Amino acid sequence: MLSEFDLIAQYFTRPPRANGQVALGVGDDCALLTPTAGMQLAISSDMLVSGRHFFADVDPYTLGHKSLAVNLSDLAAMGARPLGFTLALALPEARAEWLAPFAKGLLALADLHHCELIGGDTTKGPLNICITIFGETAPGQALRRDAAKIGDDIWVSGTLGDARLALAGYRLNACKNDPDEPLGGQINLDASNHALAAARMHQPTPRVALGLALRGIAHAAIDISDGLIGDLGHILQRSGVGAKLSVDDLPLGAVLAQQPQTIQRHFALAGGDDYELCFTAAAAQREAVLTAAQNASTKVTRIGSIVADPGIAFVAADGTALDLQLSSFDHFRTT
Amino acid sequence: MLSEFDLIAQYFTRPPRANGQVALGVGDDCALLTPTAGMQLAISSDMLVSGRHFFADVDPYTLGHKSLAVNLSDLAAMGARPLGFTLALALPEARAEWLAPFAKGLLALADLHHCELIGGDTTKGPLNICITIFGETAPGQALRRDAAKIGDDIWVSGTLGDARLALAGYRLNACKNDPDEPLGGQINLDASNHALAAARMHQPTPRVALGLALRGIAHAAIDISDGLIGDLGHILQRSGVGAKLSVDDLPLGAVLAQQPQTIQRHFALAGGDDYELCFTAAAAQREAVLTAAQNASTKVTRIGSIVADPGIAFVAADGTALDLQLSSFDHFRTT
Numbered sequence: 100m101l102s103e104f105d106l107i108a109q110y111f112t113r114p115p116r117a118n119g120q121v122a123l124g125v126g127d128d129c130a131l132l133t134p135t136a137g138m139q140l141a142i143s144s145d146m147l148v149s150g151r152h153f154f155a156d157v158d159p160y161t162l163g164h165k166s167l168a169v170n171l172s173d174l175a176a177m178g179a180r181p182l183g184f185t186l187a188l189a190l191p192e193a194r195a196e197w198l199a200p201f202a203k204g205l206l207a208l209a210d211l212h213h214c215e216l217i218g219g220d221t222t223k224g225p226l227n228i229c230i231t232i233f234g235e236t237a238p239g240q241a242l243r244r245d246a247a248k249i250g251d252d253i254w255v256s257g258t259l260g261d262a263r264l265a266l267a268g269y270r271l272n273a274c275k276n277d278p279d280e281p282l283g284g285q286i287n288l289d290a291s292n293h294a295l296a297a298a299r300m301h302q303p304t305p306r307v308a309l310g311l312a313l314r315g316i317a318h319a320a321i322d323i324s325d326g327l328i329g330d331l332g333h334i335l336q337r338s339g340v341g342a343k344l345s346v347d348d349l350p351l352g353a354v355l356a357q358q359p360q361t362i363q364r365h366f367a368l369a370g371g372d373d374y375e376l377c378f379t380a381a382a383a384q385r386e387a388v389l390t391a392a393q394n395a396s397t398k399v400t401r402i403g404s405i406v407a408d409p410g411i412a413f414v415a416a417d418g419t420a421l422d423l424q425l426s427s428f429d430h431f432r433t434t
Numbered sequence: 435m436l437s438e439f440d441l442i443a444q445y446f447t448r449p450p451r452a453n454g455q456v457a458l459g460v461g462d463d464c465a466l467l468t469p470t471a472g473m474q475l476a477i478s479s480d481m482l483v484s485g486r487h488f489f490a491d492v493d494p495y496t497l498g499h500k501s502l503a504v505n506l507s508d509l510a511a512m513g514a515r516p517l518g519f520t521l522a523l524a525l526p527e528a529r530a531e532w533l534a535p536f537a538k539g540l541l542a543l544a545d546l547h548h549c550e551l552i553g554g555d556t557t558k559g560p561l562n563i564c565i566t567i568f569g570e571t572a573p574g575q576a577l578r579r580d581a582a583k584i585g586d587d588i589w590v591s592g593t594l595g596d597a598r599l600a601l602a603g604y605r606l607n608a609c610k611n612d613p614d615e616p617l618g619g620q621i622n623l624d625a626s627n628h629a630l631a632a633a634r635m636h637q638p639t640p641r642v643a644l645g646l647a648l649r650g651i652a653h654a655a656i657d658i659s660d661g662l663i664g665d666l667g668h669i670l671q672r673s674g675v676g677a678k679l680s681v682d683d684l685p686l687g688a689v690l691a692q693q694p695q696t697i698q699r700h701f702a703l704a705g706g707d708d709y710e711l712c713f714t715a716a717a718a719q720r721e722a723v724l725t726a727a728q729n730a731s732t733k734v735t736r737i738g739s740i741v742a743d744p745g746i747a748f749v750a751a752d753g754t755a756l757d758l759q760l761s762s763f764d765h766f767r768t769t
Contacts, residue, residue: 127579128511129476134469141464146522148559176463187481187564224483229522229564
């Protein structure tokens with residue numbers, strides 16, 4: 100006597116993959132995972148709520164991708180190798196037209212990272228997606244937030260701000276004077292550029308290969324989900340240091356690069372949903388960082404340095420101090 | 435710049451406990467857990483939704499207890515030793531009057547089982563509690579659903595049906611002719627008996643010690659969340675066997691024992707939310723089962739046997755077959 104929500108599980112059930120560490124998958128009281136001898140487990144949970152972390156009518160394929168991507172991004176920020184994940188899903192109704200593409204987007208990204216769906220739960224309720232992910236890292240090798248050292252370079256992967264620009268586009272399409280977009284009047288975004296930026300918002304690329312390549316090279320790392328200065332701030336706070344950021348060196352998203360400077364700086368520094376890595380490494384490791392990035396086929400950019408003075412000091416290309424008025428939580432995903 | 439939902443985390447943050455396996459707890463991209471060499475990890479996720487798995491106005495202390503209890507019960511059903519858990523929590527608003535007792539109930543049970551809160555997520559949204567729990571078991575020792583053998587005894591821990599009776603009480607208090615309680619007219623439940631039964635519904639006891647004691651003795655095990663016959667059905671299906679149940683041997687909850695026989699049988703067999711263990715063991719192991727139960731200070735009752743014929747056959751004390759009309763998903767928590 101299967102309920103419709105038991106049937107949901109069938110969209111996520113398939114023969115075990117070949118990573119060899121899942122001793123027992125979906126279908127018992129617990130899944131069983133065999134850790135590699137001597138390794139530590141890295142574990143992270145994220146809960147995504149409809150209307151808060153994503154639009155209720157978002158394409159379910161990209162939502163499946165993004166739900167796992169934000170968790171893989173947490174493993175990347177620790178330098179951990181993905182093993183598996185659980186999926187707990189509350190849905191207002193069980194519709195195949197939604198479930199099939201959601202599962203497809205989720206499992207495509209899972210396969211790419213050899214990260215197996217090992218269990219979970221499905222229930223009726225307001226749309227809510229909770230993924231808990233497991234990875235492995237050798238003891239002492241994890242990239243922790245508290246490990247930045249004075250004199251370290253600060254690096255960022257990929258580009259920043261296009262996801263935040265896409266959100267602005269959605270808001271301004273809905274309401275020309277959205278109070279959440281006080282700088283909206285300066286934004287100029289046609290439909291094709293909005294679509295380009297939106298791809299960054301809906302399908303972030305977790306930097307798993309880069310995180311792995313940086314083990315033994317980087318000191319501290321974090322993934323940028325809440326905006327660069329907010330997330331870099333976590334590193335600074337936990338490491339008891341400050342930062343000097345070279346604002347003109349920030350790697351801008353391709354679409355953001357066409358916007359006025361105020362928008363560029365605001366969205367690259369304080370936008371959210373980028374899921375790039377921000378990390379620190381000793382200045383003597385510059386070549387090693389660039390080689391690691393090349394091996395991971397991921398662009399990295401040096402954007403500043405760790406200093407003793409607390410807080411973040413912003414400087415322009417000519418070295419002059421900038422006084423920027425920024426809020427680090429000014430984006431879609433506040434918590 | 436902490437949001438109110440960052441502040442929530444403070445209710446759940448405290449100095450690390452002494453189990454020694456949590457290398458890094460709340461506050462980084464991932465938690466780090468050090469598994470015991472050679473052990474397998476048992477992992478389970480449960481998502482509890484307001485209005486579906488619990489009443490929106492339920493006492494938050496007992497809700498904190500129950501949220502972890504249902505996950506500990508999954509570890510118990512595998513014979514796994516609890517290590518830690520993540521908590522993802524969506525809340526409509528951050529109210530200390532709710533959060534403080536919720537955290538207290540949750541962490542009191544966590545401490546009792548040396549199971550550490552290692553990370554999670556908090557967000558604004560319709561009330562939703564998602565816990566993922568981790569335990570350890572030696573390879574080959576886990577109590578799996580697919581391990582029942584023909585000739586095995588079927589056992590159940592504790593007592594059955596009081597949780598389901600409590601739910602009936604709430605429903606009939608709200609509506610004398612609730613269509614979900616077609617047998618409601620036969621139920622006679624005064625306020626003090628309702629309160630006794632409700633304690634079983636709101637604060638189930640996960641049978642962790644019993645699950646551990648049964649390793650190497652029991653064959654298959656499952657925890658009873660959806661009702662005995664539904665959950666025993668999972669063992670039967672996955673083991674490719676059937677069962678003969680001695681209905682008059684079912685251990686009834688103290689309050690249920692005062693109800694008419696129809697209600698007793700219905701609620702003990704097909705009620706939900708008991709969180710007792712149902713397990714099978716060879717008939718030659720009867721003494722060993724009773725000793726394990728005594729060591730775990732947990733009552734167990736032999737209620738039937740595993741047979742070759744598929745399905746469940748019900749028999750009365752005099753050996754005559756019973757034709758019971760039951761639905762295994764007839765309770766509060768359907769999925």
